[in-house]
Amino acid sequence: MLPRRLVACLLMLLPLAVEAQGFPRLEALADDGFRIGAEARLLGNGEPGATLGSLAPREALSPASVSKVYLAAAALDRFGPQHRFTTRLLGTAEPDAAGVLDGDLILEGGGDPALTTEDLWRLVQRLHQAGVREVSGRLVVSQWRFGPVTCITTDRCEGQRRVDNAYSALLSSAAVNYGNWCVTVAPARTPGEPAVVTGCDSQSRLPAIDNRVTTRPDDSGTQLTAERLTRDGEDIMRVAGRISTNAHPRQVYRTSSDPAEQAARLLQEMLGQAGIEVAGERVTTTLAPPAGAHRLAAVDGEPLQELLLRTLNYSNNFMADTLALNLAETPRPTLVQAGDAIEAFAEGLPGHGELRLDSGSGLTPENRTTAAGTNALLEHMFRRPALFPSFVAALQSPGNGVMRFIRRGSEAFQHHVMLKTGTLNQPVTVRAVAGYFRTRSGRWGVFTVLVNGTASTPYLSWSRVLDRLSVDLDAMIEAH
Incomplete structure (x- = not known):
């Protein structure tokens, strides 16, 4: 007969043994042919915590966009939460007493993933405050840190010619506005007239606009479609549809075909509006600024912790891959080399195991990890x-x-959980x-669920995954 104390200990362990058999509701997805890796466990006080559920955790x-948690961890480890990326305006000469810069004006891209039009305006204002009124040489945008980065996903490669989304932006250390053009669509005063379509960031038509939007009477509804085309090296925003006369203006974003050239065009326009004349041509380069270049103006981006929240x-795929490229030690890195830098960070994590990251965003379908590794x-x-x-x-x-x-999901799932999701639909479904x-x-716990389809599995809605996960996690939350 077992001692009473030993019996009590075994009874205490019994619920954990039962729960460790798996996620019973999520496991049902396997009946439809989906591959599932899942693990949930409590965090112990300095030692491994109890496993509450597992399904093929190795x-x-x-992971699709769950890859971004690796990117966030590696970036915080390398740079710290308060790190800021700096964008600079440099001159190959100093301005003279009359405000003439007898040389080139260089925008040095600092790899800031959230550089915006407002930041460019601050640079131009600070350049003006430094006394510059004329540039005799060229306007040069330097993307020497990285860019143009070779595309390795279908969406980004197709986006070099034509695009109808804002998420597949191409990458450059000198990109602005997340590599996207923006246009504003506003109704005309009279129904039947073309809508008023203008660039968001400039008084001139940047980018070029092909306006096919018609103004309709009040309350008739607004429906817009947009794509960015590239012809003879020029980006064109084609906007079509209708907008009612009493509708608020709508902003539409589409990725540019060349983010460094986009930054150069916007900066050239802003310099002109500020009364700073540039006599030479506008160029982009992959060369670093000359060693003797003079710093004329600079702007610091948001702290890393703010960038990671966004x-x-x-x-945001553009921000994730830009941050990953900043992690790479290789000069002018590729996305795969950026992924290698994140992998190197993860290799030092106890118990992690297998990992492949070809990007920090998760857009690359070749990324691979395990539920147990992500929890590590x-x-x-x-x-x-x-x-x-x-x-x-x-x-x-x-x-x-x-x-x-x-x-x-339940109240416990909604308010006792913090999470990151990842979604892919091609070449197979990933949730x-x-x-x-x-x-x-x-008590704190960690969880990871990776659901992958195959060529023969049906479409998988997020509701089917989250509804099952919420019930399984709710049981763990309530039991402990």
Whole structure:
């Protein structure tokens, strides 16, 4: 007969043994042919925590945009939460007493993933304050750190010629506005007239606009389509549809074909509006500025912790891959080399195991990790007290996250979980989610779920994944 104390210990362990068998509701997706890797576990006080559920936790699967949690962790480890990327205006000569810069004016791209039109205006204002009124040489945009970066995904490669989205932006260390052109569509005063379509960032028509939008009477509805075309080296925004006379102006974003050239055109226009004349031509280059170039103006970007919040909350592929390229030690790195830098960081995590990242964004379908490996990363960041607040803040709570499709499930799932999702539909369906949960007793836990389809599996909606996950996690949260 077993001692009474031993019996009590075995009874305490029984719920964990039962729960460790898996995620019973998520597991049902395997009946439709989906491959699933999942793991959830409590975090212990310095030692491994109890496993609450697992399904093939060491199977290597595509994480899609869950790759961005690796990028965030590696960037925080390398740079720290308060790091800022700096963009500079340099001169090959100093301006004389009359404000003439007898040489080239150079925009040195600093790899800031969130450089905006407002930042360019600040640079121009500071250049004006430095006394510059005329440039006798050229306007040069230097993307010597990286760019143009060779495309390795279908969306980005097709975007060099034509694009109908804002997420597949090409990459450059001198890019502005996330590599996107923006136009504003406003109604004309009279129904039947063409809408008023203008560039968001300039008084001139930047980019060139092909306006096919008609103004309709009040309350008749607004429907717009837009694509960016490139002809003879010039980007054209073609906007079509209708807008009602009482509608608010709408802003439409589409990726540019050459982000460095886009930055050069915008900067040239701003210099002209500020009364700074540039006599020479506008060029882009992959060469670094001359060693003796003079700093004339500079602008610091947002702190890294703010960049990561935007990158992960909105799953911004441009920002993620730009940050990853900043991590690479190789001169003028490729996306794969940027992924190698993140892999090198993850190799040092205890118990991580297999990992392949060809990008920081997760757009590359070749990315592979495991549920157990992702949880090892999440636990590692939890144990970095100087970095964890910035890391977890970049995740979303389902109850109030910016992505509306995650606002579902029980009260416990909505308010006791912070997560990052990942979605791919080609070449196979991917629905991935990873993050932290807090139990009713206040303990922390980590979870990762990777669901991958095959060529023969049906479409998988997010609701089918999240509804099952919320019930499985809810049981863990309530039980502990």
